[in-house]
Amino acid sequence: MEFSLSGNALKTFSRAITCLSRVANDLAVRASPSQLAFHTINSSRSAYQLITFKQDLFDSFSVSGSQVQFSLLLKAACSVLRTPISNIDSLTVQLPDPDASKVKWILNCLNGIRKTYWITCNVDPEIQHLSLDRRKYPSDLVVRPRDLTRLLSNFQSSLQEITVIATERSCSPADTENEYGGKAVEFRSYLDPTKENDSLLHTQLWIDPAEEFVLYNHKGNPVDITFGVKELKAFLAFCEGGEVDMHLYFDKAGEPILMAPKFGIDDGTTANFDATLVLATMLVSQLHNDSGPHPAAVNIPGQSEAAEISGGQQEKSRGSVPHNQSNHTKIWSDLSGSAARNGTDSDERRVPEKRNQEVHEQREIERISSIQISRPSSTVRNELLDGPSQCHPSNWVNADESGDDENEDDDGELYVQPTPPYLD
Structure with missing residues (x-):
C-alpha cells in the first residue's frame, strides 16, 4: 500500500488524525482499491469514530490485493505531523508488504528537508465496524x-x-x-x-x-x-x-x-x-x-412560574413575590433579600435592633463605672498633659522605698532605677 497527499488534502488528513487522537489511542487502518478508512474506539467503548477518504482525494493511491489492514498508535502519527502543515510540500505513506511490521512516513518539506519516520504497527488488528442507519x-x-x-x-x-x-x-x-x-x-x-x-x-x-x-x-x-x-x-x-x-x-x-x-x-x-x-x-x-x-x-399544576423567571424578569419579580411561589423562589428571595417586607416584618426587625442598642448602652455604663481614679486630679492632669513627672521622688536613686506599696513584695530583688535629670 502507498499513497501521497499535498495541499488541502494534506490539511484534511492532518485534521482527521488530530480528531481521532482525541477520541481514542489506537488507529485501525483498512485500505481497499477504492478508499482508505480509519477506525477508532475508546477503551470504555463509549465513543466510536470512522473517517473514510476516497481515492480522488490523494495525489497517488495504490493497494496491492483486495484489502490491507493494520493498526498503529495515534500518538506516533501525531508526532509525525507535528511539523507545521504550511511547511510540508507532500506526505507519503508506504507499507512495503502486507505483513510488514512498520509503516514508513515520508515528509517532503518546502525548504528541501526530507523527514522519514518508521512507525511500528500491528498487522492483525481488531477492527470494530459499527453500522447505523x-x-x-x-x-x-x-x-x-x-x-x-x-x-x-x-x-x-x-x-x-x-x-x-x-x-x-x-x-x-x-x-x-x-x-x-x-x-x-x-x-x-x-x-x-x-x-x-x-x-x-x-x-x-x-x-x-x-x-x-x-x-x-x-x-x-x-x-x-x-x-x-x-x-x-x-x-x-x-x-x-x-x-x-x-x-x-x-x-x-x-x-x-x-x-x-x-x-x-x-x-x-x-x-x-x-x-x-x-x-x-x-x-x-x-x-x-x-x-x-x-x-x-x-406546566405541572401547583407549581409557580416564578422559578422560570430569568434575566431582567428576576429584577421585576423582586418587588412583589407571587402568592403561589415555589420553594426554590422562596429560598432565592430569602438569600437575595428580595422577600416581601410588610408592617409586621418591620416591627419584628425593630425589636431586636432596640434590644441590641439597650444592651450596648448598659455595657458602656458598666465599663465607665468600673474605672477607679486613685490619684489626685493634679497628678492625673500632669501625666495626661506632660507625661510622667521626672521630679517624682521614686525616680531618685536614694529615694525612700518604704512608702512604695508596689515594691513591698520585691525586697530581695535587685534592680536599677533610672538616672534623675541634671539639676542646676
Whole structure:
C-alpha cells in the first residue's frame, strides 16, 4: 500500500488524525482499491469514530490485493505531523508488504528537508465496524460550527458531559409570544450528583432553532440526551477546519447519538471524504430530575412560574413575590433579600435592633463605672498633659522605698532605677 497527499488534502488528513487522537489511542487502518478508512474506539467503548477518504482525494493511491489492514498508535502519527502543515510540500505513506511490521512516513518539506519516520504497527488488528442507519433516527439538527462554538462558550471549559433537550416547536401564536418565544432546544450542563467536588456552576441555555440551526426536526414528546463534551469539541474542530456543517442524529436517553458532516453540495458532486462519530448517552433521563418545568413542556399544576423567571424578569419579580411561589423562589428571595417586607416584618426587625442598642448602652455604663481614679486630679492632669513627672521622688536613686506599696513584695530583688535629670 502507498499513497501521497499535498495541499488541502494534506490539511484534511492532518485534521482527521488530530480528531481521532482525541477520541481514542489506537488507529485501525483498512485500505481497499477504492478508499482508505480509519477506525477508532475508546477503551470504555463509549465513543466510536470512522473517517473514510476516497481515492480522488490523494495525489497517488495504490493497494496491492483486495484489502490491507493494520493498526498503529495515534500518538506516533501525531508526532509525525507535528511539523507545521504550511511547511510540508507532500506526505507519503508506504507499507512495503502486507505483513510488514512498520509503516514508513515520508515528509517532503518546502525548504528541501526530507523527514522519514518508521512507525511500528500491528498487522492483525481488531477492527470494530459499527453500522447505523442515519435515516432511522427520529430527530436531527444541522448547525454551523461557528454557531455551535459560540453556544458552547457559555459553559465551563472543564465541563465533561452536556445534556441536550429537544422539544417540538409550537406553531401557536400564544406560545411563540411568551417569555421563551420559539426556544425549543435546551443545552444544559450535567453535574454528576455522585461527585462531591464537582463544580457548582449549572448553566442552562435555551435556543431558538430558527435562529441558531440550519435544520431542526423533532416531533412528539420532549427527549433528552447526555453525552461527552470532549469528543463533541474534537469533531466540531474537524468540521470547522473543513468548513462544513455538523449534522446530529439522536433518539432519546440511552440511545447513541450520531454526528456527521453536512456538506450541502448542490451541484451534484460528492465529497471526497466522510466522517461518523457515535457517542453513547446516559441511560437516565434528565427530564424527570428537573427543579422546574421546561419552558416548552406542560406546566405541572401547583407549581409557580416564578422559578422560570430569568434575566431582567428576576429584577421585576423582586418587588412583589407571587402568592403561589415555589420553594426554590422562596429560598432565592430569602438569600437575595428580595422577600416581601410588610408592617409586621418591620416591627419584628425593630425589636431586636432596640434590644441590641439597650444592651450596648448598659455595657458602656458598666465599663465607665468600673474605672477607679486613685490619684489626685493634679497628678492625673500632669501625666495626661506632660507625661510622667521626672521630679517624682521614686525616680531618685536614694529615694525612700518604704512608702512604695508596689515594691513591698520585691525586697530581695535587685534592680536599677533610672538616672534623675541634671539639676542646676
